[in-house]
Amino acid sequence: MTAYDAIQPALHRPATGPIPDDQALLRAAVEVSRDISAARPEIYWPDMLVSAGVGYAALAGAILLKAPLLAIASGILAMLALYRALLFIHELTHIHRDALPGFRLAWNLLVGIPVLTPSFMYEGVHTLHHARTRYGTAEDPEYLPLALMKPWSLPAFILVALLAPPALLLRCAVLVPLGALVPPLRALVWERFSSLSINPGFRRRPPEGALRRMVLWQEAGASAWAIALLASTQIVGWRPLLIAMVVLSGTAVFNQLRTLVAHLWQNEGDAMTVTAQYLDSVNVPPPGIIPALWAPVGLRYHALHHLLPSLPYHALGEAHRRLSTQFGQGTTYAGASYPGMCMLVARIARSTIIRR
DSSP, rough: OOOOHHHHHHHHHOOOOOOOOHHHHHHHHHTTTTGGGGGGHHHHHHHHHHHHHHHHHHHHHHHHSSSSHHHHHHHHHHHHHHHHHHHOOOOHHTTTTTTEEEEEEEIIIIIITTTTGGGGGGGTTTHHHTTTTTSSSTTTTTOGGGSOTTTTHHHHHHHHGGGGHHHHHHIIIIIIIHHHHHHHHHHHHHHSSOOOOTTTTTOOOOOOOOHHHHHHHEEEEHHHHHEEEHHHHHHHHHHHHHHHHHHHHHHHHHHHHHHTTTBOOOOOSSOOOHHHHHHHHOOOOOOSSSSHHSSTTTBHHHHHHSSTTTOOOHHHHHHHHHHHHSSSSTGGGGGBBBBOOHHHHHHHHHHHTTOO
16 A cells, blocks of 8 residues: 555545544643753754755856756755755744844844845734634735635735845835835735735734834835845846745745645634644655755644644654554544645646536
8 A cells, every 4th residue: 555545535624514523632632742842052053054054056057058958957955955045034932032042143144134025924923824713814924725615716825926036125125225214115014914924814013122122123124135135236237036936936836836845724714723733734755855845844743743843843653653653544543643734735726627
């Protein structure tokens, strides 16, 4: 029996309806992860620094290399490396603030601000997606019932990501500085354009306390950098910036595809149990290698992450192995595992057509 055959029952399992919590699974998930729950700086720091370093070096190659094929290859490498570096923003929302001293600051200076996506755009937002009573509801900033929407919604969902880099440049270079002078615009930009969310109905509340202080310096840094990027075109021309934006657009589309297959998107707005949230989410475990590229930094275990949101990314693989040993095929735990992206996209697309 292949891995795909083993999970076939899960492919046809309805994700909606009342699903009670599997208490045995919830207890086991906590128990098997106790000894691997600490964030390890010797893994986080080299991974982030190497990913960012390779990404920027490859981006420089895409801009400077004269041979078209080499420039394209360098651009693809930049897209993949910067994608991995960017996804550490997800870890920043979950690790304890004191777990990795200096990591948040370093990530923002090296990655978040240079690509105009500082961590405040995710911190204080993503945790709402994990709130027990918000997941899959209208108050979830990261949920849309895509499987229940019109067929055209899926390509639109992917293609809109192409606009992310120019939209971020406009936001940071124009809207944020203007908002500092025009309070109503500042409120609008914060509510509608200051969070990495996919729910168009989401409105972000004003920042408070430590988050407010973090927003101030990150916004200032991102705006100064965006203005500097635009000013640089008067010296070196538009070509470097346009190439960088093309690379980052590819990164944004890649991330949007990953987001598309992170869940089954079949909830119609009702609050869900933790187990129901788990079964509406997706694991793409080994032996497949390709998911490590499109779902790096532990995101191939997205369903498991919903069971253990504070578990560091480097521990998810071991937690999965332990739970898979304890819970075999046909169990709740196995019900969230799928073989790959293509099948998941096809499943969601088929659902939109069937419900039309």
